[in-house]
Amino acid sequence: MRPGQVCDGIMDCKDGTDEAQCREEDFRECGSGSRIHRSYWCDGWPDCQDNHADELHCWECHMKLEYECPNSRCISVSNVCDSQCDCVPDCEDESNCNHTLYNSIQGSTLCEVGSSLTCLTYNLDRSQDRCIAPQYICDQKNDCHNGDILNDEFGCVLSGVCPSTSHFSCSDGRCMPNHLRCDHKPDCLSGDDEEHCSMY
Ligand SMILES: [Ca+2]
Ligand SMILES: [Ca+2]
Ligand SMILES: [Ca+2]
Ligand SMILES: [Ca+2]
Structure with missing residues (x-):
């Protein structure tokens, strides 16, 4: 549920919980004066x-798993140098990066194949792509923050063996549905x- 759907007068949850707590004191102000x-x-x-x-x-940053932004926000280490600015306003998380992970060309991010995985976002806006380093693939956390569309946890199988002929295996250990093969x-x-791909 996105913030805009809470208390918008429309019941989005079956049980109506998104419209249940809608008093003035249920909202808090952002710096801009907007409320969430x-x-x-x-x-x-x-x-x-x-x-x-x-x-x-909100909490103390976890020493090994999180990076503390100068504004004290804790972000996952997987989102340091992933091409998206997570520490506002100065993007320190993207300022000292080894750029073999991605290239930025005219506002678009190009993740470097082999060095990082491209995460697509909901609206397929390529400037929102994140580039996730190999060690975060299949660690049971969606480091792409993109819901259930293709992310770094998609296709992970414990055995490393694809369950059927409808899938093929990536050398990174994941199983992908066949329609993603040779789709450019x-x-x-x-x-x-x-x-x-000439074989197909
Ligand atoms: Ca929040
Ligand atoms: Ca980042
Ligand atoms: Ca992950
Ligand atoms: Ca493909």
């Missing part, structure tokens, strides 16, 4: 677009799904 529902405060994802106020000073877009970390 308190249920989005400290939920791990910034909803105050201007200053991320809803995700500041690398879905495997190393782009093996786009190799030997």
Whole structure:
């Protein structure tokens, strides 16, 4: 449920919980004066677009798994140098990067095949792509933050063996549905799904 759907007068949840707590005191103010529902405060994802106020000073950053932005927001280490600005306003998380992970060309991000995995976003706006380093693939956390469309946890199988002929295996250990083979877009970390395509 996105913030705009909470308390908009339309029942989006079957049980109506999205319209149940809609008093003035159920909202909190972002820096810009916009308001978001308190249920989005400290939920791990910034909803105050201007200053991320809803995700500041929520908890102490986890030493190994999180990076502390200068504004004290804790972000996952997987989102440091992933091409998207997570520390507002100065994007420190993207300022000291080894750019073998991605190239930025005219506002678009190009993740480097083999070095990082391209995460697509809901609206397929290529400037929103994140580039996720190999060590975060199949670690049971969606580091792409893109819901259930293709992300770094898609196609992970414990055995490393694809269950049926409807799927093929990437060298990164994931199983992809056959329709992603030779669709001119690398879905495997190393782009093996786009190799030997003249055969198809
Ligand atoms: Ca939030
Ligand atoms: Ca980032
Ligand atoms: Ca992951
Ligand atoms: Ca593909």
